[in-house]
Structures are given as structure tokens and as C-alpha cells.
Amino acid sequence: MYREQIIKKFNPTLDNILYILHDLQDNNPEHYLAKQDIRICADYLKVPYSYVQSVASFYTMFSLKPRGRNIIRLCDSPPCHLMGSQSLLDYLKKALKVNVGGTTEDKAFTLELTSCLGACGVAPVMMINEEMFGNLTPAAVDAILDKRRKEL
Ligand code: FES
Incomplete structure (x- = not known):
């Protein structure tokens, strides 16, 4: 039901496809685009399902599989690399017991780059x-994760 309410906020024109997909994903309790999201968007814009799916899979900001309540996006670009993001990534993987793209068993966190x-x-x-976090260290990451866990 919420999906119909979302898409009706937009004119059914193709230039709204990203806005519609964003809104659908933001309102999905599992923070991803389910098949029903793709289908309703395709029907509303009168384009093939495969067209909407290809748009959704092209952009990294969209996920086609369920994610956790907290989506961690660690910067993977060279300046952050130089400042130690790779060791933070290793730390996050160990702390959360997931690989990149994975979601913790309790569905609290998803780790992405x-x-x-x-x-x-x-x-x-x-x-x-x-929310953005900078000047990260393993201790800072621990504090942030602990705070997020308490907010669940
Ligand atoms: S390289 Fe710019 S924020 Fe990481």
C-alpha cells in the first residue's frame, strides 16, 4: 500500500525514475528495492521491468538485496586510503563479522564501500x-557502533 502512495507523489515521467526508486528504497524497512518496488515503478512509468531493474542495478546507491538498519559506507577513494581506510575496513569486517556487501546476523549493520x-x-x-563520520580510528569506530547498537 505504501508503494502506491509513494509513486503517486511523482509525475509518471521517465525523468522521475531515480527519485521514485530512491523514495521506494528509503521507505522499504529492509532498505532495498524489492521486486515489488521494481514492478510498481515499471508499471507506473510504462516501461519494461528489465529497464527499471537495469537502472537500479547500475547505481551503487541502490541495493537489490535486503540490508541492515544501519548502512555503513566506508570511503574507498585514494585520499582515505592514504589515511588508513584499508585497515579500518579490516577492522569493521572483523568487528561486524561480515564482508563488504554483507549484513550482520541481527540485521543491525550492512557494510559497503x-x-x-x-x-x-x-x-x-x-x-x-x-550521518558522516571523519578522522576515524578503530576506537572511534567502536564508539560509533556501540552508540548505534544502543539506539536499536
Ligand atoms: S577520499 Fe574524499 S572522503 Fe574519502
């Missing part, structure tokens, strides 16, 4: 959902 987040001055950087 992203290109530059535009905050290179405070590298290494990661985002969790819409």
Missing part, C-alpha cells in the same frame, strides 16, 4: 545512513 564522500579533509571517512 563508496567513492569519495567529499570530506577528504577529515579522512578516513564513513557514513552511516545519512
Whole structure:
């Protein structure tokens, strides 16, 4: 039901496809585009299902599989690399017991990589959902994860 309410906020024109997909994903409790999301978007825009699916799979900001409540996006661009993002990635993998693209068993976190987040001055950087964190260290990451776990 919520899907119909979402898409009706937009005109049924192809230039709205990314806005529609964003809104559908943001409102999916598992933070991804389910087949029903792709289908309703395709029907609304009167394009083939495969067209919408190819758009959704092209952009890394969309996921086609369920994700956790907190989506961690660690910057994987060279300035953050130089400031230690690779060792932070190893730390996050160990702390969360997941690989890149994986979701923790309790569905609390999904670990992803992203290109530059535009905050290179405070590298290494990661985002969790819409919040940015810079000058990261393993201790800072621990504190952030603990705080997020308590908020669940
Ligand atoms: S390179 Fe990481 S924020 Fe720019």
C-alpha cells in the first residue's frame, strides 16, 4: 500500500525514475528495492521491468538485496586510503563479522564501500545512513557502533 502512495507523489515521467526508486528504497524497512518496488515503478512509468531493474542495478546507491538498519559506507577513494581506510575496513569486517556487501546476523549493520564522500579533509571517512563520520580510528569506530547498537 505504501508503494502506491509513494509513486503517486511523482509525475509518471521517465525523468522521475531515480527519485521514485530512491523514495521506494528509503521507505522499504529492509532498505532495498524489492521486486515489488521494481514492478510498481515499471508499471507506473510504462516501461519494461528489465529497464527499471537495469537502472537500479547500475547505481551503487541502490541495493537489490535486503540490508541492515544501519548502512555503513566506508570511503574507498585514494585520499582515505592514504589515511588508513584499508585497515579500518579490516577492522569493521572483523568487528561486524561480515564482508563488504554483507549484513550482520541481527540485521543491525550492512557494510559497503563508496567513492569519495567529499570530506577528504577529515579522512578516513564513513557514513552511516545519512550521518558522516571523519578522522576515524578503530576506537572511534567502536564508539560509533556501540552508540548505534544502543539506539536499536
Ligand atoms: S577520499 Fe574519502 S572522503 Fe574524499
